[in-house]
Amino acid sequence: MPSIDQLMLKALRLFRKLPINPLNIGNTSGRFLEYFKGFDKVEAVKGIFGEKTTEILSNLKVEFSNINGYMYVDGAEGCIVISKNYLQNGNKTDIYLDLIHELCHVKQFMEGKELFDPKYEYVDRPTEIEAYSYTVQEARRIGLTEERICQYLKTEWMSNSDFRRLAKSVKVNTQKPHLKLSGKNNTTNPNSTT
Numbered sequence: 001m002p003s004i005d006q007l008m009l010k011a012l013r014l015f016r017k018l019p020i021n022p023l024n025i026g027n028t029s030g031r032f033l034e035y036f037k038g039f040d041k042v043e044a045v046k047g048i049f050g051e052k053t054t055e056i057l058s059n060l061k062v063e064f065s066n067i068n069g070y071m072y073v074d075g076a077e078g079c080i081v082i083s084k085n086y087l088q089n090g091n092k093t094d095i096y097l098d099l100i101h102e103l104c105h106v107k108q109f110m111e112g113k114e115l116f117d118p119k120y121e122y123v124d125r126p127t128e129i130e131a132y133s134y135t136v137q138e139a140r141r142i143g144l145t146e147e148r149i150c151q152y153l154k155t156e157w158m159s160n161s162d163f164r165r166l167a168k169s170v171k172v173n174t175q176k177p178h179l180k181l182s183g184k185n186n187t188t189n190p191n192s193t194t
C-alpha cells in the first residue's frame with residue numbers, strides 16, 4: 001500500500017504536468033481532458049463517473065474566466081468555469097480538491113439536479129453537502145489533517161457559524177484548539193461558487 005506521501009505526490013504531480021499557462025489562454029475554453037490530462041485515471045474521479053469517466057471528461061467543456069473567485073459549474077450548460085487567477089496562484093491541493101468537488105456537481109447536473117436551489121443556504125444545500133462529503137473523503141485519502149481540511153472548507157465569505165454547520169454535515173472535526181481559519185486566501189463571492 002502506498003504511503004500518504006506517495007499519494008500526495010501523485011496528486012500534486014498532476015499539476016506539474018498541467019500544460020496550462022493561464023496567461024497564454026487566448027481563447028478561454030476547451031475540453032476538460034485537454035487541460036487536466038490524466039484526470040480520467042484518478043480513482044476519485046472514476047468514483048464519480050464510473051466506466052464513462054473518459055468519455056464524459058473528453059466532452060466536458062471548461063472555461064477560464066477573469067472572475068475573481070475559484071471555480072463553479074455553470075447552471076445552464078453544466079460546464080466548469082475556473083478563475084484564471086485561482087488556477088495560477090491558488091494552492092495546488094485546494095485546486096485539486098475543488099476540481100473533485102466541481103466534478104461531483106457535473107454529475108449532479110447530468111442527473112438533472114438543481115445546483116443553485118434558492119430554497120437552501122449554500123452550506124445547507126444537499127448538492128453541496130454531497131459534493132463536500134465526497135471531497136473530504138478524498139482529502140483524507142491524500143493525507144490532509146482535519147485541521148487542514150477545515151482550512152479548505154472555510155472560505156472567506158462563509159461565516160463561522162455557516163462553516164461549523166457545513167463541517168458538521170460533512171463530519172469534519174473542528175475541535176482543534178489552535179484552528180486558524182484563514183480560508184483559501186482569495187477573493188470571491190458565493191454566487192460564483194458551487
Ligand SMILES: [Zn+2]
Nearest residue numbers: 128131193194
Ligand atoms: Zn459546490
